[in-house]
Amino acid sequence: MGTVDVAVRSPRASLALLATGQLMLIIDGTGVAVALPRVRDELGLAGAQLSWVVNGYLVAFGGLLLLCGRVGDLVGRRRVFLAGIAVFTAASAVCGVAGTGAVLVAARFAQGAGGALAGSVITGMAVVLFPDGRARVRAITVLAFVAAAGGSVGALGGGALTQAFGWRSVFLVNLPIGVLLLVFGRRVLAPERGTGWGAGADLFGGALVTAGLMLLVLGIGELGPDGPGTWLPPVLVGAGVVLLVAFVVRQARAGNPLLPLGMFTSRALSGGNAVQALFVGAMFGFQYLVTLYLQEVLGLTSLETGLAYLLASAVIGAVTLGAAQRLIVRWGARGVLLAGLAAGLLSFGWLVRVPAGGGFALDVLPAMVVLGVSAGLVLPAATALAMTGAAEADSGLRSALSGTAQQVGGALGLAVLAAFAGAGYRWGFAAGAVLLVLAGLLVLAVLRREHG
The missing domain is CATH 4.10.860 (DNA Excision Repair, Uvrb; Chain A)
Incomplete structure (x- = not known):
């Protein structure tokens, strides 16, 4: 069974729908983290049990991404995306009415599976929708902005919902969004046929x-x-x-x-994914350590912390949607990556000097703004490189590879920075700077100029 060309109904409407789906998946993760104290108190969960409310989702999502991406290429990415949204929405409903910790954790695993189905093919669908170089870069920058800024929006929204309506509302808010995505997804996303199970089952x-x-x-x-x-x-x-x-x-x-190893002979694909893993690892660690510093040292509330991150999200949006795509087209992804990593290194370098009794405006805000610039440059450039040469037959797999690199890199980066932070915040931020230096060296050594 061969691939059937997709008769795109509305590329821009399709991209908006895909971005909304990605935003829902990201917001859910950070919103749930904010609601954990309320979950613990109401369901009586111990520390280890409570961690599974987060880990259950992450394990299922990160573990299934690659397989789901390949399945999308085989049976059709539209079908896999809509199935994932349906599973995620149904699991969200179960989470919202869960009466025990066991039911909640099981539903979180199901949410992760649905998130992997939908999330694995989003970038792949976007690059098929926009095969032209400039249009493809523009689409990738939109998704990169959603990925980078969605966490901050989720933290603020989750805190506000939990405070106003309780922790269950963090899950139940997904129901209307998911239903709308399913209804409009069937109308907006054009039907497609995959390459068939025989192509790589x-x-x-x-x-x-x-x-x-x-x-x-x-x-x-x-x-x-x-x-x-x-x-x-x-x-x-x-x-x-x-x-x-x-x-x-x-x-x-x-x-x-399932995964042709010949793909990794592409320096753009291998280097782009490796850079994503290192950078997202530094970003995850940054968010964790800065959140602790703002609340435990500076005494900010959860809501105030969320508002602080909104500024960083605004900077990411301005750079990603305003400058990144033009810079990538003009100077190449490699040059944009180096500039973005240099900005990130400045941010972590500033935080290395953070004092025990510092202030937000002088000691944290400049670093958040500069790191927002860094993320706005690095994420779309690295994603564009990782998707270089993507065709309709393998775009789902390449999309899933990119997501897997971010998931594993994020988990590893958080563990590394948190471990070093045990000796003090400065050591944690210094570890983040080392990750960015490694990413820069990788760009210089692996990525050639012609890939930009």
Whole structure:
């Protein structure tokens, strides 16, 4: 069964719908984090149980992304996106009415599965909608803005909803959004047919990579600040690595591999995803450490912290939607990446000097603004590189690779920065600066100028 060309009904309307779906997935994650104290108090969850309200979603989402992206290429990305929104919306309803912690955690796993289905194909659908270079860069910058700014919006919105209507409202607000996405998605997104199962239905390989990524994400998360601090996290990480190595061996021998290893000979794809992993890892750690500093040192409330992040989101939006796409087209993604990473390094360098009794306006605000500029440049440029050469037949897989790099990188970066922060905030921020230096060296060593 061959691929059927997509008769696009309205590229801009389709992009708006995809961006809304991505925003819902991102807002849910950060909104739930803000609501955790209320969840703990009402359902009587202990610390380890409470962590699964977050980890259950992250493990399912991060572990299933790659498999879901490939399934999207095989059976049709529109079908997979709408199925994911349906699963995510139904699971949100269960979360909103959950009477026990066990039901809530199970529903969060289901939410993660739905999020992986929908999220794995979003960028892939966008690059098919906009095959032209300039239009494709513009579409990617829109999605990059949503990804970068959505977390701040979710933290503010989740705090406001929890304070006004209780923690259940953080989940129930997804119902009307999800229903609207399903209704308009069927009308706006043009039908398409995938390449067919025979083009790469390696189900055993899919099981290996899914289990490996799940164990890796879970193990890295347990290495973080809320982990048990025992032998378990290294065992989980080690088991995940073993399964991923087995997956690579399987792909090298399979007749129809789930993930053709030849893709990684592309410096743009490999380098772009590696840079995303390092940068998102630094960003996750930044958000975690700055949130703690604002609340525990400067005494800001949750709502005030969310408002502080809104400024960073505004800067990201201004750079991403205003300048990034023009700079990428004119100077190339490689040059924009280097400029963005340099700005990020300045931000972390400023925070390394943060005093114990500092102030927001002088010690934190400049770093948040500069890092907003950095994210507005790096994320669209790295995503554009990772999607270089994407065709309709493999855009879902490439999109999922990009998402997987961000998920694993974010979990690892948070664990690393939080571990160093145990010796003081300055050490945590210094670790973030090292991640950005590594990303810059990778750009210089791997990415050629002609990829820009």
